[in-house]
Each structure stands twice: as C-alpha cells, then as structure tokens.
Amino acid sequence: MSEGEMSIDRKKGEDWWATDIIEMRPGLIRLRGYAIEDLIGRISFPAMIWLMLRGELPDERQAELLGIALSAAIDHGPQAPSIAIARMAATCGVGINSAMASAINVLGDVHGGAGEQALGFFGEIAVSMDFGRSLEKAADERLDRYFKDEGGYVPGLGHRFHPVDPRAPRLIELVRRFAKDGVVNGRFADIAEAVEANVAKRKGKRIPLNIDGATAVVYGELGFPPPLTRGLFVLSRSVGILAHAWEQSQKPERNKGPLPREWLWSYRGTKTRKPVE
Incomplete structure (x- = not known):
C-alpha cells in the first residue's frame, strides 16, 4: 500500500466518528475548542452542559437559570417508577451503574x-404568534385542535399527587425575575399561563402548571429545542436516581419487589382446575 493510500485510509478512519464536540489526543483535551484545564474551576456544571449541547458558553445568568431548572426536577420519591426501579435493582445486587441504567x-x-x-405544544403557539396571532388567539386555536384531534391531558398541566405542584409557581416566579433583568424575554411563561387560563375556562376549574410545564418554560426561554428537554430531564432525575440507588445499596434487604411480601397481587385468571387424565 502506498503512502498516499495509507493517508486516504487513515482519513477515512478519522472521519468515521467525526465530531464538533471534542478534540482529544495524548496530553490534550478540548471541548468545543476550549482546553479542559481552562474550563475546570472556571465554569459551573450547568454552563458545561450548555457548552456541550449548544457549542458556546452561556453567560452566568443563563447558566444560573439552567441550573435552577435542573435542580427542580431531581426527585419525586419512590412512588415514581424510575426511582422505584432503581431501588429494586439495587436490592438485586447489581452495581450503581446498572441500577441507574434500569431506572433511566x-x-x-x-x-x-x-x-x-x-415545550413542543408551547412552541407551536409561539410560531402562530410569529405569524400575527395574538397570544390568546394562538393558544385558543391550538387547544381547539388539541381537544378535537388529540385529547387526553394537556401537556404541562395537572399533577396526580399535587393539587398545585409546589415547584411550578416558584420556577415561573424566577423566570419572571430573569425576564425583568433581560436574561430571557418571558414569552414562554406568557404562553404557559395563557394555556392554563384557557383550559380553566374550558373545564370550569383550574388545572395548574406542573413541573414538566414549568421546566419546559425555562428551557424554551433559554432556547433549547424540545427533544433536548427530555434529555435535560434525564440529567436532572439521574441525581435522584443515584441518591436512591446508593441509599438502598447500603441496606441489607435483598430481592425487594414492588410490594411487601405479605401483600400479594390479585389473580383474575381461570379458576382452579386439573389437567385431564
């Protein structure tokens, strides 16, 4: 093989996993062009998340608001399926990574x-507003289509445990504060509140914004696309998953199932019978 052919093959290999995210070779690590040693101790973990996902460093207030949203959704207790699964997995003797993966x-x-x-729902309303609809009209039209063609729960509203999700009002309050300071513009907060008000009018009762709707507001205000919202939730909830998996791993319980062993499931199948001889 000639030197030219070897060069072509090497280029093909190097391009196999071409990326804009990281440059790495012996003695060098650069993330999005920044040497890792220049980032360590100088930027926060939320800022690092932003850099990796968006390609540029956020300003301090943007990183602060991202960190606030990430902190808000870290845990919701063992009744949440992901947390329960992490704890059950830990009782089966698997490692922390396996317990976390099972939950995630x-x-x-x-x-x-x-x-x-x-965020996808709110974003459609935002697009309608870009085409000249008022906030109220855009929300009304989107909800008309939703109840006609889709139905079910309006995404971002209501909670099966909390009459008012205690996390949501605080997040919206902070978004308003950051908007007042010019960090974000408050548009998605307006949209979420318009959707909440419209649904209340239709249903005859208030169905408050929940954590999903409130964090969607934050991520929308910060310019994250909807699919990344799910990934950011996974990052957030992974903290709770890790905490519960670790706590459970320190206990002596083994093979712990979803119910206490004296509580058995309901059997609704065929009544007792014997095989034909």
Missing part, C-alpha cells in the same frame, strides 16, 4: 417525556 430506561413518553411534549 423507563423515562419515556409517559414517565419523563411530558416536558418535551409541553
């Missing part, structure tokens, strides 16, 4: 995907 794997459309759905 259930963060899908139903459990963990509502933030992405909410």
Whole structure:
C-alpha cells in the first residue's frame, strides 16, 4: 500500500466518528475548542452542559437559570417508577451503574417525556404568534385542535399527587425575575399561563402548571429545542436516581419487589382446575 493510500485510509478512519464536540489526543483535551484545564474551576456544571449541547458558553445568568431548572426536577420519591426501579435493582445486587441504567430506561413518553411534549405544544403557539396571532388567539386555536384531534391531558398541566405542584409557581416566579433583568424575554411563561387560563375556562376549574410545564418554560426561554428537554430531564432525575440507588445499596434487604411480601397481587385468571387424565 502506498503512502498516499495509507493517508486516504487513515482519513477515512478519522472521519468515521467525526465530531464538533471534542478534540482529544495524548496530553490534550478540548471541548468545543476550549482546553479542559481552562474550563475546570472556571465554569459551573450547568454552563458545561450548555457548552456541550449548544457549542458556546452561556453567560452566568443563563447558566444560573439552567441550573435552577435542573435542580427542580431531581426527585419525586419512590412512588415514581424510575426511582422505584432503581431501588429494586439495587436490592438485586447489581452495581450503581446498572441500577441507574434500569431506572433511566423507563423515562419515556409517559414517565419523563411530558416536558418535551409541553415545550413542543408551547412552541407551536409561539410560531402562530410569529405569524400575527395574538397570544390568546394562538393558544385558543391550538387547544381547539388539541381537544378535537388529540385529547387526553394537556401537556404541562395537572399533577396526580399535587393539587398545585409546589415547584411550578416558584420556577415561573424566577423566570419572571430573569425576564425583568433581560436574561430571557418571558414569552414562554406568557404562553404557559395563557394555556392554563384557557383550559380553566374550558373545564370550569383550574388545572395548574406542573413541573414538566414549568421546566419546559425555562428551557424554551433559554432556547433549547424540545427533544433536548427530555434529555435535560434525564440529567436532572439521574441525581435522584443515584441518591436512591446508593441509599438502598447500603441496606441489607435483598430481592425487594414492588410490594411487601405479605401483600400479594390479585389473580383474575381461570379458576382452579386439573389437567385431564
């Protein structure tokens, strides 16, 4: 093989996993062009997340608001399927990584995907406003289509445990504060509140914004696309998953299932019978 052919083959190999994210060779690590040693101790973990996902460093206030949203959704107790799974996995003697992976794997459309759905919903209203609709008209039209063609729970509203999700009002309050300071413009907060008000009018009762809707507001204000909202939720909830997996791993319990062993499931199958001889 000639030197030219070897060069072509090497270029093909180097381009196999071409990336804009990281440059690495012996003695050198650069993330998005920044040497890792220049980042360590100088930027926060939320700022690092922003850099990796967006390609540029945020300003301090943007990173602060991102960190606030990430902190808000870290845990919701062992009744949450992902947390329960992490704890059950830990009792089976697997390592922390396996317990975390088992839990994270259930963060899908139903459990963990509502933030992405909410931001997509709010984003459609924002696009309608860009085409000249008023906020109220855009929200009304989107909800008309939703109840006619889709139905179910409006993404970002309501909670099966909390009459008012205690995390949501605080997040919206902080978004308003950051908007007042010019960090964000407050548009998605306006949209979320318009959706909440419109649904209350239709239903005859208030169905408050929940954590998924509130974090969707934050991520929308900061310019994250909807699919990344789910990934950010996974990052956030992973903290709670890790904490519960670790706590459970320190206990002597083994093979702990979803119910106490004296509580058995309901059997609704065929009544007792014997095989024909």
